[in-house]
Amino acid sequence: MTRIRTGAVVAVAAILFAACQGTATTPAPTTAPTTAPASAPASTAPSAAPSAAIKEGGSLVVGLPGDMVLADPSLVSDSNSSYIQTNVIEGLLGVKPGTLSDIVPVLATDMPSVSADGLTYTFKLRQGVKFHDGTDFNADAVVYNYMRQKNAPKALRDAYNYYFGAVFGWAENSNLKSVDKVDDYTVTMTLGHPQSNFIIAQAPLPQFGIQSPTALKAGDADNPDPAKSKYAQGQGTGMVGTGPFKFKEWVPNDHVTIVKNPDYWNKDAMAHLDEVIFKPFADQSAELNSLQSDGGIDLAQTILPNDIASLKSDPNYTVIDRGDSCNYGGLQMNQTHKPFDNLHIRTAIAYAVNKQSYIDAFYAGLAEPADNWMPPATQYYKKLNLPTYDPQKAKDEIAASGLSADQLKLDFYYPSDVARPYMPDPKGLAEAIATDLEAVGFTVTFHTEGWRTGYLADEAVGKFPMWLLGWTCDWPGPDNFLVTAFFHFDGDKPNPEFAYGPPELKAAFDAGLSAPDEATAKAAWEKAQDILATGLPTVPLVHSKPPAASKSYVKGFLGAGNLNEPLWPVWLDK
């Protein structure tokens, strides 16, 4: 018996010894960590690093939460595909790197001129630009790209060609009536009625980029079955644009490689890296371990706030602050469920929640308390001075509501199995909120559903009385938050999700959406925000900035709150 015990002890000791090796070799930080955010404040030029000369060349390996879906940007609506494709596909307009809504002309030479009635946009196109396959960029290419989406086969529309439909609609129902070539380098786009988001919706999205018509045709890109389209499958062709990088290869589930385009038309924005390789990771811990190992990834596009602490104190890594937020996390409510039909109750909840405490606990401080249904960097944002943390005022509002304690029971839903940029820890957040609510007199009962097994489907039809949800912007315009995300109307009927829709709100939306000029748009959208502030249909909580992290030799990375992050400014200091 003693011999077995000895053997057991030996085995256990060996294992413990191996494990302790790890902790013994943790490097102790000796100097103050150089973890000042690698992204410069919004408008600084990317190469303004005074102390280091930029080194050309090298491979950057980027970890993403998932793989690219298809190699044709017009057929994808997920953030991973867009993240990659932004580097190879350009549109007529774009967003200045590191900013959320500084719109600049890219393949157009200037911002478009607009007719007085707001119906016709005229673009002057850049000359001497070639696609990655050597063919010329010109008006024919622009017309081809827009028309193929407008006339997308039915099988591709809803499920794949989402963005074109969301902004314009398809075929005869499209508000984009025509795209016409005036001459080789002039194009006009004509709308059915004015559309105030025409520019801001298209500029950040590679879905509105211009791809080589030659390559699209050769790759059978318009096949109603993407399984049969070589272009969409990214095998041998795909993503042929005009950008600073060109598409090299895609091994599905393993990596996507883009390489420097030495013939890029914009000599001020040439890529420094030789190539960028994107690797998908299904597991956040695995991605973090890869970042912290030798020969693993160089940049993790998204890390969980809880992982920041270990990286911040290590000089070998940089935690990247993404600048302006482009998302919203909120406590949603549906007014067909009592007591959420009572404004005093909704106001009481707004006073009861301690937003800053949630930010400290669950967002590692990388968020700001929300004072609006859209983040501050959104077009036409205004401060609304919504209720802030004040438990006494919360109790006063409850008293004013005239409801008895029995009627203060709240059913609170949160998703059981997901982490979103605006709520990295739904369960923790729900529990913290419930604590604050119960402190002022509410009783909270929790319910959960799986994200993909019913949460989104059920909340959208108004099944939940109160739940956690948010929105990451598609484009930084007020319509994307206030209308697309939240309070859209179906005819005169308000979105069943919240069952809130006073007619004056619809009027403000209609005026804002079809405003022919900026002044009208601003007035209408500000009015909409004021109406929401008075009605307080839901309680905005946070605007977060999910962090990225990289090895400290990665320089020049400019983070953006909506993950629109061209990688041409990046270089490796090694």
Place this chain on the structure above:
Amino acid sequence: MIKYIIRRLLGAIPVLFGLSIILFAFVHLLPGDPVTSLLGQHATPELRKEILNQLGLDRPLYEQYVLYLGQLARFDLGKSIINNRTVAEELALRFPATIELTVGALIFAVGLGIPLGRMAARHVQGWQDGAVTVISLLGISIPIFVLGLTFQYIFAVQLKILPAAGRIDPRLHLELTTNFVLIDSLLTGNIEAFVDALKHLILPAIALGSIPLAIITRITRASVLDVNHEDYVRTARAKGLSERRVDSRHIMRNAWLPVVTVIGLQVGGLLAGAVITETVFAWPGVGRYIVEAIQDHDYLVVQSVILVFALIFLVVNLVVDIGYAFLNPRIRYS
């Protein structure tokens, strides 16, 4: 023997048919639908209905099942709703990765398990036996997830001697022809890539092989001890044969039988364990494929891939059964 094989293969057909019904029911009765994975929060209730209609998913279940059977009869395994890659294509991409992983895990489990088992049996009740017992216990009780992440943390993050994840460093630009990284690196004469691929294989193979290691160790130990007591072994020793001769000619040959059984059974377990290992080590294999397809409600993918798995499992078991006949001439099939 041939008749036996044919009978077994024909018998597989009703099994697969019944399995297809169960799979179809299971997958379609899961709450949720593929629209959330397609469009995320962009899916309004109207869009959801539209898309389900376009995909034919709002038709009655029996109709969808019959259509599926028709597809299978044409050897069409279907395609993914999410990324539109055909199942056949995706399997061709992913299977080699899983095979490399499971073969690596098996080599680890068998290569270490059998010697450990024999050592434990030879020094039964000794300290070696105790150490092997503990290792087996740990192998079988520590979840692969924990083991994998711990290995990653110790060897990749702290010691930095092995890579954390993936099959090979993408910076090496290995051209894939067979999709077997080890083979392709040898085919192109790229020794650096071969070594790199081996290094990437070590941690996931050990993590995945931990459970089979534990089982094979114990079975080998038990089997050797068992055979040790047989009359013919005592006779061999009495004849004056060297212990090594006794061991190789008499003990191991007979001890193999249960071990081979277990190895065959482990194939199923390995595929299951591969799911977790592939997630932790970002290994692009079929295990991960199945899990993603289930989460995405990618119905055709789940149905077709599991049918393929079942077919493989049936074939492996057949091979194991036939292997018996060679190992033990007394076993004959008619």
